Amino acid sequence: MxxxxxxxxxxxxxxxxxxxxxxxxxxxxxxxxxxxxxxxxxxxxxxxxxxxxxxxxxxxxxxxxxxxxxxxxxxxxxxxxxxxxxxxxxxxxxxxxxxxxxxxxxxxxxxxxxxxxxxxxxxxxCLHGQHDHHQLMKPEHQIKLLDQYANHPQLQTSVEEAWHTWNDLQKEQRQLRQAAEQNLARKQLLEYQVNELDEFSLQPGEYEQLEIEHKRLANTTSLQDDALFALNSLFDGEHNNAYSLLESVNTRLRGHQALDARLSPMVTLLTEASVQIEEAVRELRHYHETLEADPLAFEEADQRISEALQLARKHKVQPEQLPELHQELKDELANISASSERLERIAEEISKAESRFLSAAKKLSASRSKAAKTLDRQVVEVMQQLNMPDGLFVTAVRQLPLQEASRNGIDVVCFEVSVNAGQKPQPLQKVASGGELSRIGLAIQVLTAEQDGLPTLIFDEVDVGVSGPTASTVGRLMRRLGESNQVICVTHLPQVxxxxxxxxxxxxxxxxxxxxxxxxxLSEKERVNALARLLGGDTITPNTRANAEELLAG
Known part of the structure; x- marks a missing residue:
């Protein structure tokens, strides 16, 4: 509190x-x-x-x-x-x-x-204002008050959650249908493009390797000639090949090592150079032997590169980007296909969600109807206490068509009232005068507040338009509510x-x-003076004081 x-x-x-x-x-x-x-x-x-x-x-x-x-x-x-x-x-x-x-x-x-x-x-x-009774004429406020009185939050939560699930699925279905119409042509194009790229099946990095192999095959003769020239120059030539010249130089210098030790490192380097040349010659000979013109392989590489270039121009990408494009198109086609499959499955989910919502909504509707009967009886009792002896109050709970359902369920609630004997109850907003509406609203506020479960209830001049014996009744209603809750009431009525x-x-x-x-x-004595002023104005007479004391005693 x-x-x-x-x-x-x-x-x-x-x-x-x-x-x-x-x-x-x-x-x-x-x-x-x-x-x-x-x-x-x-x-x-x-x-x-x-x-x-x-x-x-x-x-x-x-x-x-x-x-x-x-x-x-x-x-x-x-x-x-x-x-x-x-x-x-x-x-x-x-x-x-x-x-x-x-x-x-x-x-x-x-x-x-x-x-x-x-x-x-x-x-x-929970704050109740002096103009809340105007809200009372709105259907959405009437159903809110009935639910507040019925005190069935779990049923409301179940209905709201079921409605959201059902509504979200319906929204998804509409979106899928719209997307399916828009994607029909796109799906056909994607299927053609993916099939075409599937057939070509260019792998990541393959185009770069094709270019390298194509250049090698195109220059096989030049590579053979230069490899043979290198072999002759380094080793196979009859005169002045690099290996022979190096060996001659090394032989002469090796003979002079005894005369000058400083030649030893150079001899060592030259010896190593001869070994390196021999190794290079062996590799070159093997390389030359493997070089062989392959017109068929060259033609295949040339054809694949040409097809890659043609596909790249068609899709406006670089040839090496074709594998990435291929995957993107496959993913897009998969998403469209998944949407089509989802559209086929969602109808069954919607049907189940609708059944769950309808089941929860019917339970809520039954609870509302049960609470409405009790509320009607209690509102009539309070109306009679509030100087409406012939008052009748009926909470009509009617079910809506399923297509008009909302998060509140399948019900529309209408407060109907009759304030005169022999008059058939009609919607509240049509028959109640301002004063009557204020008193009926006060009765409903007090009754629903008792069920609200909130520790502190505040009423801000909700007794406007009430006087005389009716005001005393309002005071008793507020006090009754104060026995179980903390009630704070702003009032101008001494009876309240x-x-x-x-x-x-x-x-x-x-x-x-x-x-x-x-x-x-205020103390009890101060309350007498305050009530006397409310009764008679600034001048406190013995009569007004006596009336105030009588009110407090009552």
Whole structure:
């Protein structure tokens, strides 16, 4: 539950700290005193949109802190622990807004995005505003309220998940069909191109090797002539071949080593050179013997290169890029073929997903219909208490055609009402006046809030348009709700405020031309005076005081 709210430099609030208790707390004060300002500040801690105009004139920034006791809320504790924000049974939300409009948020002291404030806030507080009854006329809000009252989140989750699966599969099928139409011509072209490249089957690196082999075969005669010339020059020539000349020089110098030892390294080098020439000659002789003109091999290489060049020009790539292109085209064809196969399989998946959705939706629909009967009975009871003795209320749950289903299931919900005897119930928006709509809306808000499971319920002047005995009934309803939940109610009605377990008074003062708002928890004696002012204005008479005491005692 909400334990404390601290507000600094927010609107006309300078520095304000309010402690809240379990049960029903009524916030009262004169018109214009700013009774709703604390709730506006709290809404920022729950992720509401911020504006620079919220910052008090002359201040650099506004700061709002809300503290909640969550020891008895396992869902909130698990949420905090999952995000490593646990604070031993406490949840502290903080929001700052600079005069330039920049906003920052914190959860248990750690910086957090606004989306997280909204998420955790949805587990902590439910805020009912004075204009919520206008929302009541919208079908989407009516089904939301019925689900809230029925309190079947697991059924809703099952339906929503099944709907998303079914919807996603249908969307995929539409995309596949569209792609299949667009890819038909492309697939035919790809099949032709891949078959053509399959037949040619040029391997990675093969074209480069073909070019090398083609050049060698084209120059076989030149290679043979030059190899033979090298053999003759180095060894086989009758006169002055390199080996003979080297041996002659080495023989002469070797004979002089005894005369000059400095010749020894040169003799060694020359000896090694002779050995190298002999080795080179052996290799050259083998090379020359293997060189043989091969017109057929040359023709085959020439033909393959020509075909590669022709295919490369056709596909506008370099010849050596043909293997890579071949693989890309095969992959694209495989993807198109896989899409075609997927299109054939997806119809069965859609059928199964539709069945799962329909099964889950029917369970949700049955739960709604069951809850609707109970809600109708309870709303009628409250309507009668709220000065509508002949009131009838019917929650019509009708099933939609399957093609109109949504994440909410297969139902459309319509609240129907009759406020006069003998009148057939009709849709709420057609027959209820403003005052009647306000009272019916209040009845539904209170009843659905009892089922909501949220620890803190806030009602911001939802009793507008209510007076007299009806106001007393509203007060009793709020107090009943406060027995099991923390209820904070902003009200201008003494009959409602008197039923509260606690009362907080809002006052607005002006000092030196500057406006200040303050909030103070009232004692029992102070409550009598506050209620007397609500009953009779600024002048408290014995009669108004007696009436106030009677209200508190009742």
């Amino acid at each position: 909400l334990t404390q709210l601290s507000v600094r430099n927010f609107a006309i609030v300078d520095d304000l700290t309010v402690d809240f208790e379990h049960g029903m707390s009524a916030i009262t004060g004169e018109t214009g005193a700013g009774k709703s300002i604390a709730l506006d500040a709290l809404s920022l801690c729950l992720g509401a949109r911020s504006e620079a105009g919220y910052v008090r004139n002359g201040a650099d920034k506004a700061e709002i802190c809300a503290s909640f006791h969550v020891e008895a809320l396992p869902r909130v504790q698990a949420w905090l622990e999952e995000r490593e924000l646990d604070a031993e049974g406490e949840c502290h939300l903080r929001r700052t807004i600079t005069a330039e409009g920049r906003s920052k948020a914190y959860i248990n002291g750690a910086p957090a995005p606004i989306a997280l404030l909204k998420e955790v806030g949805s587990y902590l507080v 405020a008197a039923r509260a377990h606690h009362q907080i008074q809002v006052q607005k003062t002006t000092k030196s031309g500057v406006t200040y708002t303050s909030m103070q928890a």
